[in-house]
Amino acid sequence: MSGSAHRFIGFPIQRPTLLLDEARAKRNIARMVEKARRAGVHLRPHFKTHQSVEIGAWFKAMGVESITVSSVEMAEAFAEAGWTDITIAFPVNLPQLDSIRTLASEIDLGLLVDAEASAIALSEIPSSGLNVWIKIDAGYGRAGVPWDDTEKIAVIAGILRRSPKTHFEGILTHSGHSYHQRSRDGVLAIHTESANRMKSVKTALLERGHTGCKISIGDTPTSVLADDFSGIDEIRPGNFVFYDLMQRAIGSCGDDEIAVAVACPVVGKYRHRRQILIYGGAVHLSKEHLLVDNEQDIFGCLSLIPAESLGSPDWRAPLVSLSQEHGLVEVTEEIFNDLSIGDVVLVLPVHSCLTCDLHREYWTLGGARISRI
Amino acid sequence: MSGSAHRFIGFPIQRPTLLLDEARAKRNIARMVEKARRAGVHLRPHFKTHQSVEIGAWFKAMGVESITVSSVEMAEAFAEAGWTDITIAFPVNLPQLDSIRTLASEIDLGLLVDAEASAIALSEIPSSGLNVWIKIDAGYGRAGVPWDDTEKIAVIAGILRRSPKTHFEGILTHSGHSYHQRSRDGVLAIHTESANRMKSVKTALLERGHTGCKISIGDTPTSVLADDFSGIDEIRPGNFVFYDLMQRAIGSCGDDEIAVAVACPVVGKYRHRRQILIYGGAVHLSKEHLLVDNEQDIFGCLSLIPAESLGSPDWRAPLVSLSQEHGLVEVTEEIFNDLSIGDVVLVLPVHSCLTCDLHREYWTLGGARISRI
Numbered sequence: 001m002s003g004s005a006h007r008f009i010g011f012p013i014q015r016p017t018l019l020l021d022e023a024r025a026k027r028n029i030a031r032m033v034e035k036a037r038r039a040g041v042h043l044r045p046h047f048k049t050h051q052s053v054e055i056g057a058w059f060k061a062m063g064v065e066s067i068t069v070s071s072v073e074m075a076e077a078f079a080e081a082g083w084t085d086i087t088i089a090f091p092v093n094l095p096q097l098d099s100i101r102t103l104a105s106e107i108d109l110g111l112l113v114d115a116e117a118s119a120i121a122l123s124e125i126p127s128s129g130l131n132v133w134i135k136i137d138a139g140y141g142r143a144g145v146p147w148d149d150t151e152k153i154a155v156i157a158g159i160l161r162r163s164p165k166t167h168f169e170g171i172l173t174h175s176g177h178s179y180h181q182r183s184r185d186g187v188l189a190i191h192t193e194s195a196n197r198m199k200s201v202k203t204a205l206l207e208r209g210h211t212g213c214k215i216s217i218g219d220t221p222t223s224v225l226a227d228d229f230s231g232i233d234e235i236r237p238g239n240f241v242f243y244d245l246m247q248r249a250i251g252s253c254g255d256d257e258i259a260v261a262v263a264c265p266v267v268g269k270y271r272h273r274r275q276i277l278i279y280g281g282a283v284h285l286s287k288e289h290l291l292v293d294n295e296q297d298i299f300g301c302l303s304l305i306p307a308e309s310l311g312s313p314d315w316r317a318p319l320v321s322l323s324q325e326h327g328l329v330e331v332t333e334e335i336f337n338d339l340s341i342g343d344v345v346l347v348l349p350v351h352s353c354l355t356c357d358l359h360r361e362y363w364t365l366g367g368a369r370i371s372r373i
Numbered sequence: 374m375s376g377s378a379h380r381f382i383g384f385p386i387q388r389p390t391l392l393l394d395e396a397r398a399k400r401n402i403a404r405m406v407e408k409a410r411r412a413g414v415h416l417r418p419h420f421k422t423h424q425s426v427e428i429g430a431w432f433k434a435m436g437v438e439s440i441t442v443s444s445v446e447m448a449e450a451f452a453e454a455g456w457t458d459i460t461i462a463f464p465v466n467l468p469q470l471d472s473i474r475t476l477a478s479e480i481d482l483g484l485l486v487d488a489e490a491s492a493i494a495l496s497e498i499p500s501s502g503l504n505v506w507i508k509i510d511a512g513y514g515r516a517g518v519p520w521d522d523t524e525k526i527a528v529i530a531g532i533l534r535r536s537p538k539t540h541f542e543g544i545l546t547h548s549g550h551s552y553h554q555r556s557r558d559g560v561l562a563i564h565t566e567s568a569n570r571m572k573s574v575k576t577a578l579l580e581r582g583h584t585g586c587k588i589s590i591g592d593t594p595t596s597v598l599a600d601d602f603s604g605i606d607e608i609r610p611g612n613f614v615f616y617d618l619m620q621r622a623i624g625s626c627g628d629d630e631i632a633v634a635v636a637c638p639v640v641g642k643y644r645h646r647r648q649i650l651i652y653g654g655a656v657h658l659s660k661e662h663l664l665v666d667n668e669q670d671i672f673g674c675l676s677l678i679p680a681e682s683l684g685s686p687d688w689r690a691p692l693v694s695l696s697q698e699h700g701l702v703e704v705t706e707e708i709f710n711d712l713s714i715g716d717v718v719l720v721l722p723v724h725s726c727l728t729c730d731l732h733r734e735y736w737t738l739g740g741a742r743i744s745r746i
Contacts (some may be wrong), residue, residue, distance in 0.1 A: 014468040015444070048697060070698050071388070090698060091640040093652050094715035095387040114641055117714045142699055143641050143650050176696065267464040268487055268516050277516050279466050283730045287660040323549065324421060324726055325443050325463060326515055341490045342467035353697055357656045358731075 011367035013263045013344045016284035018359040020370060021310040024259035025241055026058055032223070032240050033062045041229040044068050044087060044216070046238025049353045052362065053081040054370045055241070068236045072096045072103070077373040079107045086110065087216075089172070089236060091135060091143050092118050101127040112172060114144045119156045123163030132160050133172040133216060136201060138194040140176045147173075147197040150204040157210045170214030170233065171201050178221040184251050191222035199231050224252040244352040245301060245313060246290055255312035260356060261303060261346040264327065266339055274336050280347055281325040286354035292318065300347040302329060308365070313348050384740035386636045386717045389657040391732040393743060394683040397632035398614055399431055405596070405613050406435045414602040417441050417460060417589070419611025422726045425735065426454040427743045428614070441609045445469045445476070450746035452480045459483065460589075462545070462609060464508060464516050465491050474500040485545060487517045492529045496536030505533050506545040506589060509574060511567040513549045520546075520570040523577040530583045543587030543606065544574050551594040557624050564595035572604050597625040617725040618674060618686060619663055628685035633729060634676060634719040637700065639712055647709050653720055654698040659727035665691065673720040675702060681738070686721050 009019070029045075036043035045059060046068040056067070056078060066085035069075050072093065075086045087110030092100070103109050104127055113119045114135040122130055134156050137144030145152050153171070160168040175194040181187045198215045205213050218235030220243075229235065242260045243253035262284055268277030289297045292315075300319035303311035317335055321328040327347070331339070339345065349355035356362075362370040382392070402418075409416035418432060419441040429440070429451060439458035442448050445466065448459045460483030465473070476482050477500055486492045487508040495503055507529050510517030518525050526544070533541040548567040554560045571588045578586050591608030593616075602608065615633045616626035635657050641650030662670045665688075673692035676684035690708055694701040700720070704712070712718065722728035729735075735743040 012468065014472075015446075015466065073388070090652070091650065093388065093638050093640055095385065095638050095717070099387075115714055121715070137643075141646065142694070142696065142701060146645065265466050265468050267466055267491075270510075272519065273514065277464065279463070282659065282661070282727055286655065287727070288655070321515070323515065324730070328515060341488055342494070344468070354655055354660070357697070 009263065009344070009365060011363070013265065015265065016280045017263045018356060018362050019261050019263050019310065019346065020362040020364050021259045022364045022366075024257060024309065025055065028240055028243065028257055028259060029059055029062055032237065033064065035223070036235060039227065039229045041232050042066070042234035044234050044236050045241070046070070046089065046236050047078060048074065049238040050241055050356060051372045052370055053077070053373060056081060056083070068238065072099050074373065075103055075109065079103060084108060087133070087236075088112065089174070091115075092122065094118065094121055097121065097125060101125055104130050110169060113156060113160075116152075116156055116159060119159040119166075123159055123166050125165050128165050130166045131169045132166045133169045134160075136171050136173045136198060138173040138175060138197045139190070140174060142174070142176060144173060147201055150201070153201060154205060154208045154210065157205055157208075157213075161210060168210070168212070170212075170216065171198060171205075172216040173198055174236075175217065175219055175222060178219050179246065179250065181221065181250055184225050187221045187225045187250065187252075191226040194222070195229075195232060220247060221250045221252045239353055242352040242356070244355075245298075245348055245350045246288075248313070249290060249292070256309070258310060258313070258348050260352050260362070261310045261348050262300075262355065263344050264347055266341050266343045266345060269336065269339070269341060271336065274331055274333065276329045276331055276336065276339055278327045278329060278345060278347070279325060280327040282322050283324055284355075284358060285319075285322065285327070285347060285349055286351060286358060287322060288349075288351035288354050290350045296320065298350070299327065300349050303346040303348050304335065310346060310348070310365070319347060382636065382717070382738060384736070386638065388638065389653045390636045391729065391735050392634050392636050392683065392719065393735040393737050394632045394634075395737045395739075397630060397682065398428065401614055401616065401630055401632060402432055402435055405610065406437065408596075409608060412600065412602045414605050415439070415607035417607050417609050418614070419443070419462065419609050420451060421447065422611040423614055423729060424745045425743055426450070426746060429454060429456070441611065445472050447746065448476055448482065452476060457481060460506070460609075461485065462547070464488075465495065467491065467494055470494065470498060474498055477503050483542060486529060486533075489525075489529055489532060492532040492539075496532055496539050498538050501538050503539045504542045505539045506542045507533075509544045509546045509571060511546040511548055511570045512563070513547060515547075515549060517546060520574055523574070526574060527578060527581045527583065530578055530581075530586075534583060541583070541585070543585075543589060544571060544578075545589040546571055547609075548590065548592055548595060551592050552619065552623065554594065554623055557598050560594045560598045560623065560625075564599040567595070568602075568605060593620060594623045594625045612726055615725040615729070617728075618671075618721055618723045619661075621686070622663060622665070629682070631683060631686070631721050633725050633735070634683045634721050635673075635728065636717050637720055639714050639716045639718060642709065642712070642714060644709065647704055647706065649702045649704055649709065649712055651700045651702060651718060651720070652698060653700045655695050656697055657728075657731060658692075658695065658700070658720060658722055659724060659731060660695060661722075661724035661727050663723045669693065671723065672700065673722055676719045676721050677708065683719060683721070683738070692720060
């Protein structure tokens, strides 16, 4: 065995480079498309993970017509690329109302509000055709009206329904606390709780005369692990296109589904602490960390098995420390002896969304460049 | 008082925007230049913090002639901008030898090695004029030959001195463990220990006939807090140009020296948990965190005092949670009531190097754009 990625990457790596396993990503997309079809739920994948027009086209080729993004700029870029049904899954940012209005005149634009003030601002916009969701906090505790604050939710729905400028789409949540789970049962418990809370909000709105309320949910863990989507209209997972070590720890993916890695040159070897230094730091991977086996915080893990893919995390080689450009990998004696300065190793990321955001482009294993917006 | 930055920023903010307090940054540079002059030590500031040709020119205007960078690409960009004396303070990355050779033919280029293999590779390069430092680990435990491994250090010095291609510059260290200190005494203890260890390495090399060995040290905390630089040839601090909450916690700077902040729109308010949601997340600030008062991990802190500057951290408003684009700020009742959705707040960063790396440009408080390489 040799740990150097030189052996199987089809082009020379000079510096930290984001690699994409195209076959895995396409398989991940196909599986989620099929899963949603089988479950009878509309799939509106979140594109903030890949932020690439080319990768977006892979989704379109598999029948995806509507997408989620997290900023006005992303919505503009994907609208430019031909997407006509886009939800910005972030509480509406009022300083960008002018751009939002322009965009809404060109495509079916979905927006989120979780405050009366935002709903009023949208209801007074000199434009029309805004599809507005009320963001609900179903337990995560980040954004959204608390699911049991029926009064406030109904007031916002009323504002949206009374205005000729806005169309009340329904209620939307993101159960990000599924990321804290480390078992299928834990994720399913959150899914069931969130789905039930959303359905109870819908019922409460119906009782107040607010009909036509759709329900949108769906982070990657619950979308992958749950099977029961009865009463749910759409799901919006994003990370599943690439997965990462965190999803693996949660149980959402297997080793052979992680579709991105950062190729990093080895620049130092320190035998007395059995560590290798790589050119690959916080500006290439992000400082997102993951507690492994309840004892060690890691920032990534090497994949060392030569294959026609990105391989699997090799737990004998975790990335244990990260500064701006430096990464320290703790390795076994065998791996230490096998690696030389100048070799290139692959780092599987803790959180692919943040890692990919740090790079301007992807390179497939065959050496093709894929750009990011 | 109003917390909204609208009141004093001279231009409209629509999305997370990196602001630069030009007066503070220039004062920070002037103080360090004066400090080095007084201490009789050569200043080779690290430009990885700002990565801006325009800001680099402020240093040049104050007499700085030589700089430090952390990558070949940064060295190329600053060489292009007219800098002729650049040290790449990162163990030499062998896959980039071709670019390094080209650069070395154009400017005075300093490189780092901490392994025989790297020294041999440089000694065989078909070029000449490489100024090579041996990187020493004086206690930090990241990169470098351990300071007490005199044998290995001497072997590398021998390789460099025997080759007509390389010029042995001296020994260089970065005492990054000063960042773990939270007192002046703690930082000074590290400074003294590192400086003494470096001097003992120099003596050991001299005893083996290796003359002309310079000593280069200097992170921001030790460069700011220490006064005794006897026997030291140069210092390489970088962060001091902007400082940040971490430097403030270490004791390297005061509140009124932090020179960058990210302006973020308020997008949500949650009275039941007294939190405000800002459009500003890991992709705008980085996930670098700081333990405050030994109990709370924060990702930034608001500055809420209107003034002709970036103000001061207001500890009634720490940033307690961060995801890709979302940031949650825990605030007092008074601040909660004072802020409205659509307002813009300023977030002082935990680690300015990582925050600035996430942005393509700076905006001065007067509304001038400053580009990054």
